[in-house]
Amino acid sequence: MSKTNITMLSFGRPRLFEQALRTLQQHTAPESYRLTLFNDDAKLGTGTARNEVIRLAEKEEGRLDYLYLSDLDVAFTEDWLEMLIAWYDFSRTHFKIGALGGYCHPYHQPFEKHALLTQKNGKFNRSEIGITWALPTQSMLMTWDIWDKYGPFDTTTPGAVNCGEDWLFTERLRKDGLRVGTVYPPVVLNTGRRDSFGKLMIGHELVEDIPGLIVE
Numbered sequence: 028m029s030k031t032n033i034t035m036l037s038f039g040r041p042r043l044f045e046q047a048l049r050t051l052q053q054h055t056a057p058e059s060y061r062l063t064l065f066n067d068d069a070k071l072g073t074g075t076a077r078n079e080v081i082r083l084a085e086k087e088e089g090r091l092d093y094l095y096l097s098d099l100d101v102a103f104t105e106d107w108l109e110m111l112i113a114w115y116d117f118s119r120t121h122f123k124i125g126a127l128g129g130y131c132h133p134y135h136q137p138f139e140k141h142a143l144l145t146q147k148n149g150k151f152n153r154s155e156i157g158i159t160w161a162l163p164t165q166s167m168l169m170t171w172d173i174w175d176k177y178g179p180f181d182t183t184t185p186g187a188v189n190c191g192e193d194w195l196f197t198e199r200l201r202k203d204g205l206r207v208g209t210v211y212p213p214v215v216l217n218t219g220r221r222d223s224f225g226k227l228m229i230g231h232e233l234v235e236d237i238p239g240l241i242v243e
Contacts, residue, residue, distance in 0.1 A: 029112060030091035031060045031168075034080040036073070037099055038066045042241050043218055044099040054105045060095075061088040072183035074192030077164055081174065094174055096167040100219025101130065102240050107214035110154075114143065114210050115168050118156050125173050125205030126197065127156075128166040129215030133233040135159045137208065155211040162207040164193045166215045173200070218242045 033051070037044055051062070065080035077096065084094075093112060111129045118124035122141060131137075137157025145152050164180075177199045180192040197207045218240055220231040236242050 028056070028059055029093065030058070031093040031095050031108060031112070032081075032084040032088055032091045033060045033062045033095045033097060034077075034084050035062065035064050035097045035099060036067070036076055036080060037064045038069055038076075040099060040219065040221070040243070043243065046218065046241050047097070047099045047101050047103070050103040054103045055108050059108060061091060063087060073164070074180035074183035077192070078179040081178070090171050092170070094169050094171055096164045097215075098165045098219070100217065101165060102216040102218050102237070103129075104214050104216065110145070110214055111168055111210065113145070114154070114156060117143070118208065122156060122158065122208070123204065123206050124156070124158075124208055125177070125200040125203075126162055126167050126169040126207050128162045128168070128207075128209035130166040130213040130217055131157070131159055131209035132163050132165070132217070132230060134230050135161050135163070135209075137211075140211070156208050157211055158206050158208045160207075161194045161197050162209065164196075165217065166209075167193070177203075216240065 063080055063084035065076060065083060067076040071079065107129055111127065115127040118127060137159050139158040141156045143154045143156060145154060177196060181195050183192050200207060216237055217234055220227060220234045220243060222228050234242060
């Protein structure tokens with residue numbers, strides 16, 4: 028079984044944070060990942076904080092097979108990581124994907140889609156890989172060699188949002204001939220309408236209620 032370094036920024040929104048951890052534990056095989064959390068108390072800025080949690084993951088857990096970036100305003104679905112890795116490996120070869128998300132903000136609509144047929148427990152399921160212009164670090168899977176070549180994230184201002192560190196990162200991939208995308212239907216669910224400071228985020232009106240989950 029492959030293993031993944033999962034990194035998560037954990038400042039603010041405690042109810043969503045608890046939910047993210049709970050659904051991660053419920054729907055992810057414990058031997059398949061190591062989780063590294065980082066709370067910067069909103070002092071560093073998202074890009075810098077993301078770089079720091081990745082550094083901590085490497086220092087504390089060592090480099091595993093994959094690197095996954097997450098925020099706390101998500102919920103994980105059954106077998107999400109296993110499916111995301113399978114789609115990532117396939118799309119790297121067939122679609123030149125450098126990073127793949129389990130979710131993508133509705134603002135980042137795909138301009139190209141590819142249908143995939145997967146089989147599990149004797150059942151066939153149809154999914155799609157959507158090629159997008161950008162991929163939020165709220166859900167992003169890559170290998171460490173991708174991070175070595177195209178990271179780190181650009182420095183951002185503490186307390187500011189939508190500073191574009193994820194956009195700039197994916198721009199570097201695209202300039203090198205790689206692409207980014209996400210899976211449909213999503214295997215990671217967005218649960219956040221507000222940022223860590225309680226302010227409504229851009230696109231909050233597009234975040235739908237999810238039965239059985241906290242969305243705020």
